Amino acid sequence: MQKLGKQTIKFDNPPTITSTASIVGPKESDGPLASYFDKCLDDEFWGEETWEKAESKIIKETVSLAINKSGISSQNIDYCFAGDLLNQCISSSFGLRELNIPFFGIFGACSTFVEGLSLGSVFIDGGAAQNVLCATSSHFCSAEKQFRFPLELGNQRPPTSQWTVTGSGAVVLSKSGNGPFITHITSGKIVDLGIKDANNMGAAMAPAAVDTLLTHFQDTGRAPSYYDLILTGDLGHIGKEITIDMMKTHGYNIKSNYNDCGVLIFDKATQDTHSGGSGCACCGTVFSGYVFQQLQQKKVQKVLLIATGALTNSTSAQQGETIPGIAHAVSIEL
Amino acid sequence: MDNFETAKQYQTYVDKKSPNSPIVKDCFNAFWVGGLICCIGQIILDICKAKGLSIDLSGTICSVVLIGLSALLTGLNLFNRIGKFAGAGSLIPITGFANSIVSPAMEYKSEGYVMGVGAKMFTVAGPVLVYGISTSILVGIIYFILM
Amino acid sequence: MSDFFSNIDWMQYLWCFIVGGVLCIIAQILIDKTKLTPARVLVLYVTVGAVLGGLGIYKYLVDFAGAGATVPLTGFGYNLSKGAIEAVKETGFIGAFTGGVKASAGGIAAAVFFGYIASLIAKPKIKKQ
Incomplete structure (x- = not known):
């Protein structure tokens, strides 16, 4: 490697x-x-x-x-x-x-x-x-x-x-097989822009997702349009909006091929899930279920999956700490 | 991140991006549900009074009945629906205090009857007792000094 | 029973409804606007009730609105303070320690007991909606 x-x-x-x-x-x-x-x-x-x-x-x-x-x-x-x-x-x-x-x-x-x-x-x-x-x-x-x-x-x-x-x-x-293949990984840094609200995880994690996305494009020389689907883990509706906004200020328009697992997994209108899904299983199930089938059926060929995490616990929240975010990306291609 | 120089800038941006709670709807629901619960309390008080009970005893019976109803609704998995709809309307009356004791008791049963139910019962309501009782003792002491 | 209904003081119920409702609105605004958690709002209410009770102010609200003032948690605080003051009058200094809890014993004991009973019988369930 x-x-x-x-x-x-x-x-x-x-x-x-x-x-x-x-x-x-x-x-x-x-x-x-x-x-x-x-x-x-x-x-x-x-x-x-x-x-x-x-x-x-x-x-x-x-x-x-x-x-x-x-x-x-x-x-x-x-x-x-x-x-x-x-x-x-x-x-x-x-x-x-x-x-x-x-x-x-x-x-x-x-x-x-x-x-x-x-x-x-x-x-x-x-x-x-x-x-x-x-x-x-x-x-x-x-x-x-x-x-x-x-x-x-x-x-x-x-x-x-x-x-x-x-x-x-x-x-x-x-090691061997017919794909889909994991071709690249971009491992994220801890990013903390000072969000303290444990009820707004999307906003706490979005800067980390943006940081990892930017780094991935810089490191690989790829443009967002290289991918059929750029999918973040669990930023939810608010985090998704923030990510689109922030990427725009960096000169990347990802609106057309970008989505978020937390947005996909629930129907906001009927399921009362507010800003969308979260948790380890959000990215895990959406990828293992939905995205993998899309890849198998060749409906998408190149996927950039960025799972986002809020590195907090109940003690740190009680003590008034901010919520550091992290995001790791894998590039999955047929 | 370079486009947000300070955490404060980002916070301002996030606040603008995040939808606010529907405060008018929340307040309306809180108002009528809260008012209704108080009126149920008033009915209990009036019934007690009609039976010739003292005001203090009537008040105690009123609290116990409302707490019992709240515990029942919590046990039937219904109180959280009311709470979700009414917000402070079911939180602020004594029903909310009862719910805040009953709900952790049910939740932490899985950690045993002593350190689970017994200890964790007060995770939400404990502070209410600590601050309520302490304040009343201070009030009593000050009253004693001034008396 | 018809006697009971004919004796209902409807104005009393109106004020009970309005005062109880307004106390809830204030808490709702605190929760929505200040991100105070419900636990903190409960603590705030019981403390404010106890202080206003101690100052002799809350009594007027109780006389005016009945259960509209006693059922909200401020009423619980008021009851604690009222009990402490009355006990100090009767038994002196030690009354400050015994009076509050004695006056609220029914409510506290009921919540603890019913909580325990509920934990024996009921099980938490997911909020589907």
Whole structure:
């Protein structure tokens, strides 16, 4: 592999995305992308006792689905990169504890999905692995409980707030295959423009997305029009607008081929999700379900996926800290 | 980022970009739901008075009944819908206080009956008791000094 | 019962509705405009109620609006202060510590007890809408 500019890696032998899998919760099953997901749950507990156990089960089942679809036996998968939003990434480590695959627990908040794809690709192109598994999960209820309020508290959500996606997305990457290929990764810096409002994550993360986008175009020499689809992870409606605006001031017009997973996954008009979806699973499920099928059907050929994360927790929010953002990009091409 | 020189500039821009809460609608709903809950309280008070109970006892019964209703609605997973619609209209009456105790009790049951239900019950309402009781003690002490 | 209905003071209900509603509007504006969390607004209300109760001001609102003033959380604060002052009158200094909670014991105990019962029976559910 080869380093382009400051933050981008170009792969000599681009890893293939062999298979993907996605499982989503009840709300996502009512959304416009429902038909693209492998499994739609109608019970947010999925028969478990707690939200946390339900989330672990979701990631566990998604991962085994992805492995099954890949046709690769799990003994031949060399590494697993997984992460989620709960403290110390318990959903991933509890859900995958019986997987028997060397495991890297990773945290990049909602950017974890692309962080996993990036690290997995480097492992493969570097020769350390033949097959790598990447997975993330999030759950509306466990996230509300950890970051906000009890579910039954009668509060109002401000219009800038976002709805954590319940679900999980998993991907198997392989050294050899027929694509789609991960050709480049651009790893983001932490960017903090001082937003403190935990109910406006899109605004907190948008500057990081813009920074990574600009860097990607500089490092690769590509223009936004090179891609059929530029897709951010979970900026939501407000973050999307901000990103378009900020890119414009830098001389890039991305309006025509740019979208956001958090905007796509819910119908704003009927689902009352305010600024859109968020969470690790937002980017994970939309890519593993919707985008991957679009790639397979060759409806899109070149995709730039930028997962965005808000690197905050409830303690830092209580202590009045600002919300640092991060964004990682992968370039996926047929 | 170079096009926003300061965090303040970005904040101003974000504030402009972000939709505001629909404050007129919110206030209207808060007004009539809040007023209605108070009137239900008044009905309870009047019934107690008609039965010849003292004002203090009537007040206590009124609180207990409203708290019981709020707990029931919370347990039936209905209070959050009312709260979403009415905002402060169901928060500010004693129903909101009850909901803020019942909802974490239900949520944290998964962490056990002692450190889950027992301890976390007060995550939202605890401060209300701390500040309410402390203020009343200060009031009492000041009254004692001035008396 | 017909006796009860014929004795209803409709003006009392009107003021109860308006005062209770306006107290909620003020809180709604605080939540929407200042990003104060609901927990902070509750704390603010109980404290303001206790202080106004201590100053003897809130009593007038209670006389005027009845449950419109006692049901909102400011009324809870007022009740705490009222209890503390009355107990100081009766038992002296120690009354400051016993009076408030004694006066509000019913409400606090009910909330705790019903909360516990609800946790035994009910389960939180996702907000589908």
